[in-house]
Amino acid sequence: MAENREVFISGHDHQRHVHGRQVVCASLAGIAIGGPLLSTMGLSFIASMAILLVSTPLLLLFSPIIFFAGLVLVGAVAGFSMAALMAMSGLSTLECVFHQVKGRRDVGFGEGSTVRERGKDWAGYLQENYPYNNRNRGWKEQGGGI
Numbered sequence: 139m140a141e142n143r144e145v146f147i148s149g150h151d152h153q154r155h156v157h158g159r160q161v162v163c164a165s166l167a168g169i170a171i172g173g174p175l176l177s178t179m180g181l182s183f184i185a186s187m188a189i190l191l192v193s194t195p196l197l198l199l200f201s202p203i204i205f206f207a208g209l210v211l212v213g214a215v216a217g218f219s220m221a222a223l224m225a226m227s228g229l230s231t232l233e234c235v236f237h238q239v240k241g242r243r244d245v246g247f248g249e250g251s252t253v254r255e256r257g258k259d260w261a262g263y264l265q266e267n268y269p270y271n272n273r274n275r276g277w278k279e280q281g282g283g284i
Contacts, residue, residue, distance in 0.1 A: 197204075
């Protein structure tokens, strides 16, 4: 008798007529699918609470060690990061100096001038303003060397 009964399901636009047998089958399917999912969810919640109850005293017991180990880890990472930044900065500086000496790059000496050209200018300045005498002769010219 319950199987022949019609159920009215109302939506926002219309009403549907569903037989009672379809409602019972849909409810049994929902219980068959939702029941194991609900029990698995409960089991995982109980397992999580058990792990939390066991680990909380251990965490409180070992927290000073964990804290200082974390500080050491943070310090080591910061140190290696600074070392890497310094290495990159040093390599960049050496590259810049190398290119400047080779005359491939203009860095801060004015337009078109390189270290080699500035050195020639400086040598000319020294030759003009400080004449060649015994004080500034090289060791080789004074009888030493090969």
